[in-house]
Amino acid sequence: QVQLVESGGGLVQAGGSLRLSCVASGRTFSSGAMGWFRQAPGKEREFVATINYSDGSTYYADSVKGRFTISRNNAKNTVFLQMNSLRPEDTAVYYCAATYYRGSVHRTLYDYWGQGTQVTVSS
Numbered sequence: 004q005v006q007l008v009e010s011g012g013g014l015v016q017a018g019g020s021l022r023l024s025c026v027a028s029g030r031t032f033s034s035g036a037m038g039w040f041r042q043a044p045g046k047e048r049e050f051v052a053t054i055n056y057s058d059g060s061t062y063y064a065d066s067v068k069g070r071f072t073i074s075r076n077n078a079k080n081t082v083f084l085q086m087n088s089l090r091p092e093d094t095a096v097y098y099c100a101a102t103y104y105r106g107s108v109h110r111t112l113y114d115y116w117g118q119g120t121q122v123t124v125s126s
Contacts, residue, residue: 005029005115007099012120015089019124023084025099025117035103037082039073040110041095041122048098048110054082055105062106067093089124097122 011023025037038053052063052073061073072085082099097120100113107113 005101007101007115007117009097009099009117009120012097012122014123014125017090017124017126019089020085020087021089021122023086023097023099023120023122025082025084027080027082027101027115034105035101036105036107037075037099037101038107038113039082039084040098040100040113041093042098042119043092043095046095050108050110051097052084053102053107057105060106062108064108086122089122091124091126093122094124095122096120 006028007025009025015021036053036055039051040048041051042048050064054061054073054075070088075082099117101115102113104112
């Protein structure tokens with residue numbers, strides 16, 4: 004079993020930055036990937052970014068490319084999401100997730116999920 008705990012959410016003005024962290028405990032991954040998803044009120048949960056454990060390859064949703072950066076510290080079982088140039092439409096609950104499949108952008112492929120952290124961007 005894997006437990007994921009997110010932190011770093013909060014309220015920020017448009018154009019500002021936030022850094023989310025996700026710490027994994029329990030069974031650790033030597034392959035697969037960890038990703039970030041988000042869910043705004045009344046909308047489906049959507050893919051944001053993912054990073055492979057083995058080679059650090061990253062994938063991003065078009066809506067966040069050039070503004071968000073995902074990174075990892077495998078020794079500390081931690082993944083980060085640096086969010087810059089935030090927009091009101093980035094407001095959502097952000098979830099960390101883990102999968103055994105590399106390069107996964109589909110939420111159905113993720114087996115483990117955190118509780119989420121709220122990000123609110125004011126205009």
